[in-house]
Amino acid sequence: MLVRTFLALLLGALATGAVAQVNPALYEGADRLERLIAGAKKDGELNLYTSAQADDIGAVAKAFEQKYGVKVNMWRAGSEKVLQRAVTEARGGRFTVDVVETNGPEMEMLHREQLAQRVKSPHLADLIPAAIRPHGEWVGTRLNVFALAYNTRLVRKQDLPKSYEDLAHPRWKGKLGIEADDADWLAGVFAQLGxxxxxxxxxxxVAANGISVRRGHTLLTQLVVSGEVPLALTVYNYKAEQLKAQGAPIEWF
Structure with missing residues (x-):
C-alpha cells in the first residue's frame, strides 16, 4: 500500500503535460492513471530529493522504474539538507526537483515556502488520517518510531533507565548519544513531560553526564553497535531491529 501510494504521488508530480485543461495533480477523471503515465513517460525521468535510507527508497525507485519505465534520479541527504537544497534552488529560479520525500517538519516548511503542489489521489484513502495534511500538499510516507537503543555487551538490562530523570545517574556519564536534528522527538518529549x-x-x-551529538540516525545506531555510544536516545526502532536480526549486540526499548 505504501509503495503504491508513493508511486501514484510520484506520477502526479511528474506528469506536467498529461492533462490539457486541468492541473494533472488535481485531475480525478476515470482515466487519471493512464494520463499520468503518458505524461510521465513523455518527460522520461523523475528527480527525487530524499532523506530516506538508501536501501529503502532504492527499492521504491526500482519498483517505480520497472512498472512505469521512467528513470528515477535520486539525490539523498539529511532532511535539513534536502529542505535547504529545494528552497535554495527555487529562490534561484532553478526547478530541478520533481518530488521531495523527507521528514514531516521539513515538508511543512516547503508548504510554508509555497513550493509544494496539492495532489488529489484515490490512494489517499489507503493512508491513516494522521498521514494526510489539510492543505493536501504532502502526505506521510513513513512513520518514524523513536526508541532508545543500547549495546547489550556494555549495558545490563537491569540497569536501563525507567524514566528520563534516571539518565542523570552517574552510571551514564559519557555513555549517552542523540541525533543532532531530532527537534520533532524533543517536542514530543516536552509535550509528555511539560x-x-x-x-x-x-x-x-547534560550537566551530570553529557550527551554526544551525532548527525544521522543510521550512524547513531551503528555507534551503539560499535560501543562508542552505549545508550542512544533517538534511534529509529526499525534500524535497530534490522541490526539485531543480523546478530549485532543491540536492543531497543
Whole structure:
C-alpha cells in the first residue's frame, strides 16, 4: 500500500503535460492513471530529493522504474539538507526537483515556502488520517518510531533507565548519544513531560553526564553497535531491529 501510494504521488508530480485543461495533480477523471503515465513517460525521468535510507527508497525507485519505465534520479541527504537544497534552488529560479520525500517538519516548511503542489489521489484513502495534511500538499510516507537503543555487551538490562530523570545517574556519564536534528522527538518529549520540566531534566542530564551529538540516525545506531555510544536516545526502532536480526549486540526499548 505504501509503495503504491508513493508511486501514484510520484506520477502526479511528474506528469506536467498529461492533462490539457486541468492541473494533472488535481485531475480525478476515470482515466487519471493512464494520463499520468503518458505524461510521465513523455518527460522520461523523475528527480527525487530524499532523506530516506538508501536501501529503502532504492527499492521504491526500482519498483517505480520497472512498472512505469521512467528513470528515477535520486539525490539523498539529511532532511535539513534536502529542505535547504529545494528552497535554495527555487529562490534561484532553478526547478530541478520533481518530488521531495523527507521528514514531516521539513515538508511543512516547503508548504510554508509555497513550493509544494496539492495532489488529489484515490490512494489517499489507503493512508491513516494522521498521514494526510489539510492543505493536501504532502502526505506521510513513513512513520518514524523513536526508541532508545543500547549495546547489550556494555549495558545490563537491569540497569536501563525507567524514566528520563534516571539518565542523570552517574552510571551514564559519557555513555549517552542523540541525533543532532531530532527537534520533532524533543517536542514530543516536552509535550509528555511539560516544557519546563523537560528543560530542567535535560539540563540536569547534560550537566551530570553529557550527551554526544551525532548527525544521522543510521550512524547513531551503528555507534551503539560499535560501543562508542552505549545508550542512544533517538534511534529509529526499525534500524535497530534490522541490526539485531543480523546478530549485532543491540536492543531497543
Amino acid at each position: 516544557e519546563a520540566r523537560g528543560v530542567r531534566i535535560f539540563r540536569e542530564i
